[in-house]
Amino acid sequence: MKIEIAKYSGYCFGVKRALNMVEKTLEKYSGSGKKVYTLGSIIHNPGVVIELSSKGLISTGDPEDIEPDSIFIVRSHGMSPKVLKRLAGKNIEIIDATCPFVKKAQAKAKKLEEQGYFVVVIGNRDHPEVIGIKEHVSGAGVMVIEDISEASAFLNKKKVGVVFQTTQTADKVKEIVSELIDKCRELIIYNTICDTTKNRQDSTRKLSGKVDIMIIAGGRNSANTTHLANISSSENSRTYHIESSDEINPEWFKGSEKIGISGGASTPEKDIIKIKNMIESIDS
Ligand code: F3S
Numbered sequence: 001m002k003i004e005i006a007k008y009s010g011y012c013f014g015v016k017r018a019l020n021m022v023e024k025t026l027e028k029y030s031g032s033g034k035k036v037y038t039l040g041s042i043i044h045n046p047g048v049v050i051e052l053s054s055k056g057l058i059s060t061g062d063p064e065d066i067e068p069d070s071i072f073i074v075r076s077h078g079m080s081p082k083v084l085k086r087l088a089g090k091n092i093e094i095i096d097a098t099c100p101f102v103k104k105a106q107a108k109a110k111k112l113e114e115q116g117y118f119v120v121v122i123g124n125r126d127h128p129e130v131i132g133i134k135e136h137v138s139g140a141g142v143m144v145i146e147d148i149s150e151a152s153a154f155l156n157k158k159k160v161g162v163v164f165q166t167t168q169t170a171d172k173v174k175e176i177v178s179e180l181i182d183k184c185r186e187l188i189i190y191n192t193i194c195d196t197t198k199n200r201q202d203s204t205r206k207l208s209g210k211v212d213i214m215i216i217a218g219g220r221n222s223a224n225t226t227h228l229a230n231i232s233s234s235e236n237s238r239t240y241h242i243e244s245s246d247e248i249n250p251e252w253f254k255g256s257e258k259i260g261i262s263g264g265a266s267t268p269e270k271d272i273i274k275i276k277n278m279i280e281s282i283d284s
Contacts, residue, residue, distance in 0.1 A: 002257060003259045003260075003261065003279055003280065004211065005261045005276065006200070006204050007203040008196070008202075008203040009204075009261070009262045009263045009267075010265075010268065010272055011269065012197075012265035014100070014101060014102070014194070014196070015099075017097065017099070018042065018073075019042070019048070021095060022038075022052060025073060025095055026055050035056075035071065036056060036058065037058045037059070037065075037066045037071065038057060038058075038059050038073050038075055039059075039060060039061070039079065039083070039128075040059060040061065041059050041075075042057065042075055043075070043219075043222075043266040044218075044222035044266050045218065045267060047244065047271065048266070057073075063083050066087060068092065069091050070092055070093075072087055074095070074096045075098070076097055076098060077102060077127070077128040077129040078128075078133070079131075079132045080135035081135060098132075099194070101195075104192060105129075105133050105163045105165075106132065107136075108161075108192060109134075109136050109137050109163050110137060112190075113137045113139075113142070117141075117161030118142070118143075118160050119142040119161050120161070120162045120180065121134055121144045121162075121163055121165065122145050122168060122176050122177075123144060123146070125144040125146055129166065130165050133165070148179060151175075151180055154180060154183050158186065159186045159188075160180060160186070161187075161188045161189075161190070162177060162180065162187070162188065164190075164191065164193050165223070166194040167194070167197045168197075169201060169231065173191075196265060197224055197265070200224070200262070200265065203262070204232055204262040208232040209236065211258040211259055212256035212257055213236075213238045213239075213240070213252060213256050213259050214235075214238065214259075214262070215239075215240050215259065215261045216228050216229040216240070217244075217261065217272055217275055218266060219267075222267075224264045224265045225241070225263070225267065226264075228264055229241035236260075238252070238256075240252060245275045245278040248275065248278050253279065253282055261275055
């Protein structure tokens with residue numbers, strides 16, 4: 001079997017940067033008695049989360065659990081400025097690992113509101129990045145649109161400004177935006193899909209179209225990995241989304257010659273290599 005890894009695959013710039021900041025922070029405060037927190041998992045990858053928790057990183061679901069005089073790391077997804085303000089008031093040191101691409105989407109949304117536009121965020125409403133972008137806009141002048149049916153139900157407005165969740169697919173946002181055109185006089189669109197996401201989606205699409213089987217590696221709770229799996233499935237019905245090499249079933253590869261592997265932006269390179277080695281061992 002010939003195995004090819006997608007040209008753009010695995011950790012993106014924003015995730016690498018955030019993990020680096022976490023490692024440095026844990027090292028700096030190790031033995032100091034200070035607790036280091038994140039709100040939710042630092043990245044959507046169960047293996048990495050377990051590793052960092054063994055080094056002392058505390059992941060909590062409720063900001064109220066964060067103790068005064070501790071350290072709080074904002075994830076690459078960014079977060080609500082209101083929550084950050086509350087934490088800062090409790091004498092908690094904030095380390096901001098928000099990805100610069102997410103910061104750009106937050107700033108564009110804020111600017112649109114200041115210019116009098118009704119802000120639409122195209123993305124998954126429960127995703128922390130989308131919640132954070134939305135909360136950078138105050139008041140009722142913002143809404144999230146997840147799919148074409150919600151775009152169809154959108155009530156006419158005079159001035160509409162649109163930003164995208166950084167990991168959306170170009171096809172999906174095009175579909176939604178074309179529906180919005182008929183529903184406003186003035187439409188401003190900021191394409192805030194990050195370059196990394198686009199590169200990963202394009203290279204996954206290309207590879208999945210030329211192999212017999214495509215493996216997509218990464219957390220099932222990772223939005224960008226799930227998008228890669230969907231893109232690959234649309235090109236290749238023999239697509240398998242797995243979180244680790246343990247999920248590989250040798251039966252999948254019977255009679256196959258070309259295998260492709262791609263990993264989401266929160267998938268460590270070592271996981272991708274492990275999957276490749278595992279498939280090679282099936283072949284030998
Ligand atoms: Fe940033 Fe894009 Fe990664 S927004 S966190 S570089 S997927």
